[in-house]
Amino acid sequence: MKPTRALFIVLGALILTWVSQAAVGYWQVGRLEPVLNEESNLTEPPVPSGLAHTGARVFAAEGCLECHSLSVRGPSSSADLTRGWGVRRTVPRDYLFREPAMTGFSRIGPDLSNIGARLPDTEKLMQHLYDPRLLKKSSTCPPHPWLFRKVPAGPRTEPGALKVSPDGWHQLVPAYQAKCLVAYLQSLTVNYALPEAPLK
């Protein structure tokens, strides 16, 4: 084989691969628009708040993705729906405003695509982040105490402090990252209908 022909084949193959996935992908799902929900007059998927947007980066940086996926499969190939991880499968349009867009490839823990609907309570999510065993004795989800400040308990309760105390002497005040992360978790919902993914 001549070097020039080899070069031609390699470049051709690489470009073909890129074009047929990235470019065709862009053409196919990159132009999707959010849809208007006639009842609530809101667009779906919802645009995440600034806090949730930062929270996505905290979620990534804490490596939650190594154990939790963000993608619900349909009923034909999995038990995801029966497990209650979502009310329908996730589709490309759900990820429109996700930055960074994450799906995850590992399930040591449950899928979190719809956690905002399953566990919307701020206090509970905060407690779970500080130490999952506060809510469930046997949980193997790792604790993230570094997302909280430990402040000596005084007469005054710090705004936003958790209702539980690690030792009775301290109160736990969520750091900015914890607030963002919880806002992100609350923004994770796939409980709305889309034209390509109706709610059954």
Next chain:
Amino acid sequence: MNRNEFPPGSAAALVLILGSLIWSLLGAGLQLLATSQLLVPLLDRLIAAPWFSYGRLVPASQFLLGFGWLGSGLLGVLLILAPRFSGIAFRYGRLLFGGALLWQLSIFGGLTQILLEGPSGLVGLPQPHFVSLLLVLSFLVLGTGLTRGLGRTWKSGPVLPRLYLLLGLLAFPLGLGTAEVLLRGTSAPGSVQIITQVLWHSFYQHLWLAPLGLVLIFQLLPTLTGRAVNSLHLGLLAWVATCLLGGWLGTVRVSDGPIPSWMQSAGVIAAMLMGVVALGNGLLIQNLTEGRWEDSRRNVALRFIAVGAWSYASAYLLLAFLALPWFRPVLAFTVGWSAFFEIFTYLFLGSVLAGSIYALLPVSRNFGWPSSSALTWHFWGTTLGSGTTASCLLLAGAFQGLALNDPGVPISTLASYLRPFLFVAVFSQAVWLFGQIVFSAVLLAGLLRLFPAAAPMAVFRDPLVIRPAAVDPLHG
């Protein structure tokens, strides 16, 4: 010792190989820690620090093993090998040296950033933007050096290694550059970002790392066994197929996921065809290694490369198996996929790299290996260690997948399904680490000439080596 005795580029190769060793120990060490945490969740309660959390250890170790150990090491041995393709020596040794240092610096930067600031959450790109830029820059220097070795006309020498080298050299900057632009340079819609991440991951594994491993297999196996590849046509066909299919293999992992379904089907077909390609290359490998078991017992380089070559075929056969419609939905999201990465990373590329270092480093640095029993320890430690880990993970993945797809099994009991397998995996990862520590010790002892050479095994004796290795059992 007069430094001019060494051919130009050999200092760069040394930096890349020594760096690679350090990253391999660190990367496998972090992986061992991470697996131990899955096994004993108490561990991360004892040391509650963000850099010690499972969520950071895993991406950090993957980064170290891929870019640090394999990336650095493969580039290092190729720097020794490439001038021998064409007989053209490197000219800008200093520049290559700078490139090699820059690569190590990028790995260090990436590691500290991932551990201290956290990974980016992007598949295959846990490192920050600036680290990718440094890696591309360093690769452009090293890769331009390597292209010199390809030579202008390919009249002499084997053609397959050159073809795979060409593929690896082009795929890395093209893939990483465009992925960075689409994922972090401009803000592509989330739906496109997922496709791009998966695409980059395919480039990274199947069009960059795997081809670099194949360069060494198809160059060194014939050299070590004294045979030629018996069907060049089959080899060429496999090469063209690898170029065309490699970029599609990542989508197999997205089972019923949020990318267009035709892409997922294309990935499945590509993985099955790639299994056939691996069988084709397996035939060539079979012909090269057949009846050479006696030699491979004496020659540790041949032994490692043969194991690596067979593991290449096994890794892609396993991938084809993971793509089968019965297994794909079960094994998606499980550690069954980690079994594939274990075979791909440790048994295929890791063994090929170790064998190549055994074969090539003595030529470049003019020394012999000090202890043959240590080489045996290295071989069995790493091969048995990673082989056992891979089998455990595959079994664990099957149980995990069946449990995940059975809504009657609560998630909290999943851990108890995995525990026995993880227990063995932790042990076997430690055995691998032991083998690699032995290797590092032998390599350092050889380089520093602490002991007389007991097991020399230089492969090439050619004009590029200014002073040929003292004992050359194959050609001497």
